[in-house]
Amino acid sequence: MMLADPSKKYRRMYQRVDLPNRQWPNNEINKAPIWMSTDLRDGNQAIFEPMNIEQKFKMFQMLVKIGFKHIEIGFPSASQVDFDFTRKLIEENHIPEDVYIEVLVQARDHLIARTFESLQGAKRAIVHIYNSNSPTFRKKVLNVDANGAKQLAINAATKVKEYAAKQPETDFIFQYSPECFSATELEVAKDVCDAVTEIWEASADNKVILNLPATVEVSGPHVYADQIEWMHRNLQRRDGVIISVHCHNDRGCGIAASELAIMAGADRVEGCVFGNGERTGNVDVAAIALNMYTQGVAPELDFSNINEIIATVEECTGLPVHPRHPYAGDLVFTAFSGSHQDAIKKGFEFQKNEEIWDMPYLPIDPRDLGRDYDAVIRVNSQSGKGGIAYLLEANYNVVLPRRLQVEFSQVVQQVADDEGVEVTAKQIWDLFTNTYVAAKDAHYSTKNYKLSDENGSQVIELDVVVNGEIQHLRGEGNGPISAILNALQLPIDVVNYEERSISSGANAKALALIELQVQGAGKSAFGAGVHDNIVTSSIDAIIAATNRLIDQGLLKKDQVAAAV
Template sequence: MIWNRQQPSPMPWHRYKDVYERVEVPLQQRHWPDARLAESPLWVPVDLRDGNQALAEPMDPARKRRFFELLVSMGYKEIEVGYPSASQTDYDFVRLIAESGIAPDDVTIVVFTPARRDLIERTVASIDGIAGDVVIHMYTATAPVWRDTVLGKDRDELRELILAGGRDVLELAGDRPNVRFEFSPEVFNLTEPDYVLEICDAMTALWQACPARPVILNLPATVEVATPNVYADQIEYMHRNLARRDSVILSVHPHNDRGTGVACAELAVLAGAQRVEGCVFGNGERTGNVDIATLALNLYAQGVDPKIDFSDIDEIARTVAHCTRMPIHDRHPYAGALVHTAFSGTHQDAIKKGFAEHRARATAEGRSEREIDWRVPYLPIDPADIGRTYEAVIRVNSQSGKGGIAYLLSTEYGLDLPRWQQQDFARHVQARTDASGAEMTAAELFELFTATYGLTVP
């Protein structure tokens, strides 16, 4: 039997090389597959810098402030606020933080700079007067294509450029007790592992990393090019081989070019990452930065405290959409308008039975429905935990069955239909929705029910 009848496509797939031909992936005895996600990493939203620079219309000062205040209210404790040497708007926003006190004392401010002295000087000037903790985040692309095509430098020349930038950062800000340092070898995931390890070790030595003043080494998948397990191998290699490991905060910054940014981040944490940079709902260049809202709620759904408050996800989504001028997709994990909605009959029947079991179990245990374990089919988390009601969980169209119809009539109108009537009425609903092609609301179902069975509504 020939069960796979796919044929070669006409696309020029031969023009591309797989990741193993582009960069050495260090071979090692992996430990990350046996690890478990048991604790949240430090989440660092970069919406105000990386996300903002990807917008067709960058945020104005009012939107940046509103977004910053949202992040603070949600509980983020380290926030990248801008690229002060790149635009006056970003510089002014950092100055607003310095002069207005809108940043709480326990929130660390991160500012972003290339490894160029004049731009480092501008960056350091922007943070004057910030009383709380500050991270100066310096970056340089290190992968071969970027070295050859963009920077025109060989390995030794680029290493010296990076160290020169590091020396400038140390000279200009090293004596400030509230300032720590971060280095990103941009396009880490396409850089030779021995070279990136050499540079990172040189930077922690230069910046005198110690447990009291750790250095952040941020390892970006600037362009996602491989399956998530490859990124995990690369992160574990660094985690196991870095010098001064107890004085390093190992950070990751995945992008979503292949659609697996969330998986890359999760496996990277299994592999030793302690800090994750990304955007709330995944805005960013091209297909976006990793979505740190999805990451956090994935942990929540596994019984791990995300350390971030998503108890009013609709307000969070409205604010992010307003600030970015970009809508949240209806199917976006956790935040989308339809993610807790079932139209199909089999799903509706399972959810209806799940809710009934949940209520019965709460009653039997003498506890609130919000206290007992959640195990309703097709709903990974209780919608109420993120501020949603149950009204939109079941909606009726031509794909729906008797269970969903009965659920809506019961919850909205107190009608508990016998099984024969559920089956009979479902046929009438099917005929109506097949003819119209439209969804039926609970009110329309009730109207059809009363008309079908000759009932008079008091």
């Protein structure tokens, strides 16, 4: 079967831009834009199960920690969860002084009223209204002409201004999006945007945001850059406007379109941390920010512990970060090719700590993201890693996290190289238990424990053997894992935790896998526990990982003894 003749089915969906003296091709990005995260709104709309309030709160805390100052938290007029989450942030005072929460609302009166109800008592907020002005939407969705679409925006902007006046205690910023901007005639987009900024009295002292989205990516990024520069030149009240861009990735060019848009005059970029979003996703903010970073431009966002960010995003969205994802993927710093490895090893011989980073095949220093060099310079084990993962899953129902796959493959590869024979599934399992499970008895071990529930918290009491003596410990947390860590009182954080059954029926065993990281060190160790009881497995996994941190010199033995 062959593709149909495209000339009979498709047409150009954008207007050609008459911009003979375009300036953006000669411009460079020399400072970070204003960043706006839409992970909690656009990203949340694009997952199998939308986040609950607890997951949204965890994601919000992560976004604040990364450094976002504009965070779109939801669609409170359309979702009770989003409404309740907005109220939680405001009433419990979780919003930092320098952060604006943003809420989206359609250009409809009753939804605008509900939105302002959700924002009662907020110190600062962005109210974001939108409607589409593109020919397709005017004709097939809204059944209006260009003037009718403009009137929808005017009515909504007027209502927003009226409602905001009733809440003078809140510092409001108004935002308008002509949805599907990139498929809208530029004169039509300019006309409606100018009408909105006139109502909102945009000025240098009263900035408003005009978001010019590629809601559906319908052209090359160079065309989008022309569209942004045209608006940048021709908008009225430009000194009172923050031009924002919101690029989707339908053609796979969202990052390029956003970067060229900044060069063309955009002041602000909307997107999701790792590119989640409707259809093919929103623009990937981490990639744009780290692209800037590798060019010597401070991105004003902190990705120095990217593994922790990945773990939070994966937990809250249920979506994995691809192993080949730019910068964040588990395999992006791993060279499987022998020639690549040789070049990287030679590059390390020349690279000095204080010099400008200049390495073969590595555009960024993995240490800047909280990674180390172990996976970069390891012996080629592509086939070995895949075979190990297959045998463990097929024979023991064990699926290892990707970073653990990479690390454990080195253990198996060493045995295969030393013995020169095939490594069986049982040998692989024995190597795994000897490396990650048996470590629970290496330095410190547990004897007895008791887990109880007190006032909604999990409380654990356990005996730990320290230098031959039993120490009685007690810890409290929101679950068994946090209770155990609080009992140990060590400077370690959980990077990743997984549990699963590795058999079935009466002989079922629970496998717990945990990755612990020493605070401030950016280095971690894995531990595993296998037992009939998942809590026992979790305790064993934590102790095993702690002992392995000691073996690796990341924790000192007397440091652990002093803590417990």
